[in-house]
Amino acid sequence: MTDNRNVWIFIEQEEGQPAGVSLELVSKGRELADTLGSEVWAVLCGYQVGELAETLIHYGADRVLLADDPELELYRTLPYARVAIDLVKARQPYIFLIGATPVGRDLAPRIASAVRAGLTADCTDLQIGDYTSKQEKKTYQDLLYQIRPAFGGNLIATIVNPHRHPQMATVREGVMRRREPDLSRQGVVEPVEPVFAPSDLALQVLSRQTRESTVNLKDSPVIVAGGAGVSSKEEFQLVEDLANLLGGEVGASRAAVDAGYISREHQVGQTGTTVRPRLYIAAGISGAVQHRAGMDESNKIIAINTDPNAPIFQIAHYKIVGDVAEVLPLLIKALREKAK
Numbered sequence: 001m002t003d004n005r006n007v008w009i010f011i012e013q014e015e016g017q018p019a020g021v022s023l024e025l026v027s028k029g030r031e032l033a034d035t036l037g038s039e040v041w042a043v044l045c046g047y048q049v050g051e052l053a054e055t056l057i058h059y060g061a062d063r064v065l066l067a068d069d070p071e072l073e074l075y076r077t078l079p080y081a082r083v084a085i086d087l088v089k090a091r092q093p094y095i096f097l098i099g100a101t102p103v104g105r106d107l108a109p110r111i112a113s114a115v116r117a118g119l120t121a122d123c124t125d126l127q128i129g130d131y132t133s134k135q136e137k138k139t140y141q142d143l144l145y146q147i148r149p150a151f152g153g154n155l156i157a158t159i160v161n162p163h164r165h166p167q168m169a170t171v172r173e174g175v176m177r178r179r180e181p182d183l184s185r186q187g188v189v190e191p192v193e194p195v196f197a198p199s200d201l202a203l204q205v206l207s208r209q210t211r212e213s214t215v216n217l218k219d220s221p222v223i224v225a226g227g228a229g230v231s232s233k234e235e236f237q238l239v240e241d242l243a244n245l246l247g248g249e250v251g252a253s254r255a256a257v258d259a260g261y262i263s264r265e266h267q268v269g270q271t272g273t274t275v276r277p278r279l280y281i282a283a284g285i286s287g288a289v290q291h292r293a294g295m296d297e298s299n300k301i302i303a304i305n306t307d308p309n310a311p312i313f314q315i316a317h318y319k320i321v322g323d324v325a326e327v328l329p330l331l332i333k334a335l336r337e338k339a340k
């Protein structure tokens with residue numbers, strides 16, 4: 001257990017560019033630390049990534065623990081875990097947050113098991129609050145409420161870990177709001193010297209091939225998404241045409257992805273991407289809770305569905321009861337005519 005109340009964030013970076021979720025977590029960490037009256041510490045691992053420390057301070061970090069070492073140039077589980085585990089054991093943070101990315105999902109359980117802490121995966125909200133254990137007849141103050149959907153998204157569970165610290169959670173990308181950076185913020189950059197055992201370095205990366213993702217759902221102001229109400233891959237082209245005309249991205253429900261209409265990168269929802277565009281058009285999507293979890297904070301939602309009682313209409317600002325095969329061509333035609 002620890003006396004300090006510091007909130008740590010693991011910073012994921014690629015060639016010195018921070019992952020969006022890391023900046024979102026520094027922003028959220030700032031909020032939590034302000035509630036606790038404590039500090040936000042960022043754990044930054046990499047090689048020649050020191051310049052990023054200032055950005056992290058601008059987003060809300062008070063201190064950046066900078067492990068800058070050639071062995072950390074590319075993410076490898078064991079060296080990264082070594083740095084994080086040694087730091088946690090030595091400094092004992094109160095909370096440790098990590099993005100629920102492939103890297104975070106690989107790293108977080110290793111740290112948690114090494115320091116014998118609990119870990120809640122894929123949180124969608126975090127808050128500070130008290131917890132009274134009826135069994136122990138004791139109230140624990142200022143715990144981290146680790147909030148996430150459970151039982152297939154039908155319940156929202158709040159999970160606390162009163163006994164083992166740090167309280168660890170991974171958080172999905174796009175869920176927390178990123179603060180505006182404050183360029184006047186000052187903080188401390190503390191270099192730390194990693195000490196690797198030979199076994200930490202057993203795995204060497206011989207070559208690496210990367211592919212740029214062409215889908216950027218998170219930053220697109222307009223998303224046109226199609227679901228199982230679209231009857232075929234050919235008809236799904238209407239969804240793509242409308243998205244192109246509006247200068248937006250194509251989204252999809254899991255059912256549309258499963259049907260092979262479009263690749264998994266386009267999936268919106270609990271196990272897809274979380275989005276907050278200015279306009280979200282849901283075409284032939286029922287509005288299952290797992291889909292809504294990824295888009296219900298969109299600024300304006302237009303839903304097209306043949307079923308007037310479809311759950312998506314509960315959150316839609318504009319409701320079109322109709323067949324996508326008829327409505328989408330009409331919208332496309334109207335936009336094309338307007339563009340002439």
Ligand SMILES: Cc1cc2nc3c(=O)[nH]c(=O)nc-3n(C[C@H](O)[C@H](O)[C@H](O)COP(=O)(O)OP(=O)(O)OC[C@H]3O[C@@H](n4cnc5c(N)ncnc54)[C@H](O)[C@@H]3O)c2cc1C
Pocket residue numbers: 152153226227228229230252253254255256267268269270271272273283284285286287288289290291294304305306307310322323324325
């Ligand atoms: C753990 C878990 C995670 C999940 N994660 C996700 C996720 O990330 N994203 C996600 O989307 N889902 C997710 N799901 C699946 C989710 O529960 C739903 O099954 C899925 O969202 C349904 O997709 P849909 O709305 O396209 O299909 P359906 O639920 O089949 O709905 C199709 C809709 O189209 C309407 N329709 C039919 N024909 C037409 C027509 N011609 N014109 C207009 N409307 C029509 C119907 O009235 C219906 O409302 C998850 C499920 C689980 C258990």
